Structures are given as structure tokens and as C-alpha cells.
Amino acid sequence: MLVSLLLFTGVGIAGACGSVARYLLGRIIMEHMKGSFPWGTFVINVTGAWCIGLVFALAGQHVLSKELQTVLATGFLGGYTTFSTMHWEGVQLMRGGRRFQGIFYLIVTYMLGLSMEAVGMWLGWEITR
Amino acid sequence: MNTLSTRRRLLAVFAGGFCGALARALLSVLIQSHLGSGWPYDILLINLSGALLLAFCTVLADATTLLAPTRRLFVNVGFIGAYTTFSSLAMGDVLLLAHGDWLPAFLYLILSIVGGCIVILLGDWLGQLFLQRVRHRAHKVASRPLTRPLSDQSGVVDIDDDLLLPEQDARRWRQ
Numbered sequence: 001m002l003v004s005l006l007l008f009t010g011v012g013i014a015g016a017c018g019s020v021a022r023y024l025l026g027r028i029i030m031e032h033m034k035g036s037f038p039w040g041t042f043v044i045n046v047t048g049a050w051c052i053g054l055v056f057a058l059a060g061q062h063v064l065s066k067e068l069q070t071v072l073a074t075g076f077l078g079g080y081t082t083f084s085t086m087h088w089e090g091v092q093l094m095r096g097g098r099r100f101q102g103i104f105y106l107i108v109t110y111m112l113g114l115s116m117e118a119v120g121m122w123l124g125w126e127i128t129r
Numbered sequence: 130m131n132t133l134s135t136r137r138r139l140l141a142v143f144a145g146g147f148c149g150a151l152a153r154a155l156l157s158v159l160i161q162s163h164l165g166s167g168w169p170y171d172i173l174l175i176n177l178s179g180a181l182l183l184a185f186c187t188v189l190a191d192a193t194t195l196l197a198p199t200r201r202l203f204v205n206v207g208f209i210g211a212y213t214t215f216s217s218l219a220m221g222d223v224l225l226l227a228h229g230d231w232l233p234a235f236l237y238l239i240l241s242i243v244g245g246c247i248v249i250l251l252g253d254w255l256g257q258l259f260l261q262r263v264r265h266r267a268h269k270v271a272s273r274p275l276t277r278p279l280s281d282q283s284g285v286v287d288i289d290d291d292l293l294l295p296e297q298d299a300r301r302w303r304q
Contacts, residue, residue, distance in 0.1 A: 049216050114219050
């Protein structure tokens with residue numbers, strides 16, 4: 001009971017840190033990028049997917065404990081990456097007359113996200129072998 | 130949004146993110162205990178409900194109803210941003226693919242992509258509907274006959290100033 005309470009608190013704090021990281025990184029990227037493509041959320045989601053693959057593989061190889069995996073993956077990376085903002089941006093692009101850019105944005109995020117997740121997982125297995 | 134201090138903004142995102150991540154973790158455990166963990170029902174339901182909520186709240190925030198800038202950061206960027214997740218979605222799908230469950234993996238992906246867009250539109254529509262209701266009620270209040278004669282009141286009363294609903298919600302559509 002106490003352990004799970006501590007674990008959930010850890011997930012909450014890690015998620016809060018992940019949210020702040022997303023907010024700051026998103027702002028920094030959008031300040032440097034011109035145009036309507038949502039680079040901020042794109043970079044955040046793809047890098048977050050890569051990291052969760054790495055964390056999953058390292059936990060599978062017992063480099064990270066299960067508790068640390070929960071705090072990092074469910075907490076930090078869950079707070080860092082976002083689904084809602086991504087779809088909101090995609091739909092806004094489609095409605096704003098940039099239909100193809102909106103569809104392209106969503107498809108590329110999903111495809112690259114899944115690929116990078118697999119790459120992170122592979123890397124985690126390779127370095128612990 | 131830039132009128133808020135950096136500390137205040139970060140604190141709003143931090144607090145929202147704490148609640149959002151905690152809500153996702155708890156809800157995920159709850160959903161898995163009811164529906165099992167064979168297919169990622171939990172993340173799909175969490176993501177879709179979060180996207181619906183985000184669209185709804187963004188409509189209100191853009192119309193400056195109920196959601197002031199700090200609250201917008203707390204709810205939209207912090208809470209819903211942390212509540213929904215892309216990394217767990219990607220991992221769940223890759224794990225399904227790795228196990229050779231092509232159809233469940235494909236279904237998960239399609240439901241996330243198409244469902245996400247549909248719930249955004251639905252949340253937007255619900256937000257507009259809610260705004261119309263609020264505006265309707267505001268007009269009703271405003272058009273109530275004055276109980277005191279105008280000469281008793283000091284200064285000029287401009288009813289429109291009290292509606293709290295500027296014409297900003299139309300701005301989004303013109304962009």
C-alpha cells in the first residue's frame with residue numbers, strides 16, 4: 001500500500017516535470033521555427049517515443065527496476081508526450097485550408113513515432129547485450 | 130499570455146501535469162482491472178477522452194469564458210497534456226506488432242488516428258454549443274427590465290460590458 005502510494009506520487013511528480021519540459025521545449029522550438037507546421041509537438045512526441053522504447057528495453061534487461069520504469073515511462077514520458085495537442089493541431093491545420101499538411105503531420109508523427117520506439121528498444125537491447 | 134510571470138506559468142503547467150499524470154496512472158489501473166490488459170483499452174480511452182476535453186476547453190479559452198490564461202495553462206497544457214500520451218500509444222502498438230498481432234495493432238492505430246480527429250471535432254462542436262447556451266443565458270439576464278429607474282443610477286451602465294463574452298470566438302474562424 002505504502003509502496004504503491006509512493007509510486008503514484010513519483011509518477012505524478014515525474015509527469016509534472018515532463019509537462020514542464022514539454023511546455024518549455026515546445027516554446028523554444030516554436031520561437032525558432034517559421035511556418036505553420038507544429039514542429040514543437042512533433043519533436044517532443046518522436047523523441048518521447050524513442051525514449052520509452054529505450055526505457056522498456058533497459059527494464060526488460062533488468063538495468064532499470066520495474067518501479068523506475070513506471071516512474072520514467074508512465075510518469076515523465078507520459079507527461080512529456082501528448083496525444084490531445086497533436087490531434088488538435090492536426091485538425092486545426094486541416095480546417096485552416098492546409099488539409100494535406102494536417103494529414104501529413106499526423107501520419108508522419110505516427111509512423112516516425114512507432115519507428116523511433118522500435119529503434120529505442122533495439123538500442124536498449126544492443127547496449128545491454 | 131505573455132503578461133503572466135514565468136514562475137506562475139511554469140507552476141500552472143507543473144501542477145496540471147502532476148494531476149494529469151496521476152489521473153492517467155490511476156485510470157489506467159482501473160480500466161485494466163475491468164477490461165484486462167490484452168489490448169490497450171486504457172490508453173485509447175484516456176487519449177480519446179483527453180482530446181475531447183482539450184477541444185472543448187480550447188473553445189472556451191479562446192472565447193475567454195471560464196478559462197483565464199493561467200487556468201488555460203493548468204488545464205490545457207498541464208492537465209490534459211499529461212493526461213494524454215503518445216509514447217505509451219507508440220509502445221503499445223509496437224508491442225502488438227512485435228507479437229505478430231497485426232489486426233489488433235492496425236485497429237489500435239486507426240482508432241487512435243481517426244478517432245482522435247473525430248473527438249476533436251466533437252469536442253469543438255460541444256464547446257460551441259455550450260458557448261451558445263451561455264451567451265443565450267447572458268442575454269436573458271441582460272434584457273431583464275431594470276427594477277430601478279435609470280435616473281437613480283450613478284454613471285452610465287453599459288450592459289455589453291458585463292456579458293464577459295467578447296466577440297473573440299469568431300476570430301478563430303477568420304484566421
